Amino acid sequence: MTKEVFITGSSRGIGKEIALYLAKSGFDIVLHCRKNLEQAQDVQKEVEKLGQKARILQFDITDRQKCASVISKDIEQNGVYYGTVLNAGIAKDNVFPIMEENEWDDVINTNLGSFYNILKPIILPMIEKRIKGRIVTLSSVSGLAGNRGQVNYSASKAGIIGATKALSQELAKRGITVNCVAPGVIETDMIKDIPSDEVKKIIPMKRFGTPKEVASLVNYLMSEDASYITGQVISVNGGLYS
Secondary structure (H helix, E strand, O other), rough: OOOOOEEEEOHHHHHHHHHHHHHHHHHEEEEEEEHHHHHHHHHHHHHOOOOOEEEEOOOOOOOOHHHHHHHHHHHHHHOOOOOEEEEOOOOOOOOHHOOHHHHHHHHHHHHHHHHHHHHHHHHHHHHHOOOEEEEEOOOHHHHHOOOOEHHHEEEHHHHHHHHHHHHHHHHHHHOOEEEEEEEEEEEOOOHHOOOOHHHHHHOOOOEEEOOHHHHHHHHHHHHHHHHHOOOOEEEEEEOOOO
């Protein structure tokens, strides 16, 4: 039986690349988007061209009731997920003294609040069905080292690390691994406004990472070979702040 992996924020960027990489490894994919349905449908077609099944769940990850109802209904109809990747997130950068309330709340609620909103309806069915599955969260180099102008983002991503480590302890005896991938500066829409040449100077490898380089690590953590790895934070950052 083919295993399914649910990936939040998989209509573009790193999430899309994770979906395609996992599909190439033989996983069926449950895609997710909030509003970019057409983009998600394009990813769905690409997954299907690779010979795997794909479907799309559309909802706002900050809406706790919606998360619970959509995910629970999908699991009831299609079965329990083998893997979940918490990829979706946002950034609203500003220096802290003038950071607006909504800039703080939106980033914390989206990036950290969704940990609870997404995983709460997923984990108990995994336990009940004795699924020895995989959970992978995405943090950031900002969650490990902090970054000026990103107090909100750094707090949310550091919170993801703490939550991942704690949850891994709870689920280890169930054979469910919980790990965190912490990307550095990756070539996505999120970095389009940064001064590229200046930032590359502080990265030991002198270049940005690619979504595929992040996806390959997620793919490994989803594999049988990674069954004894849990509670870990693995950076993909070209040596930045290592």
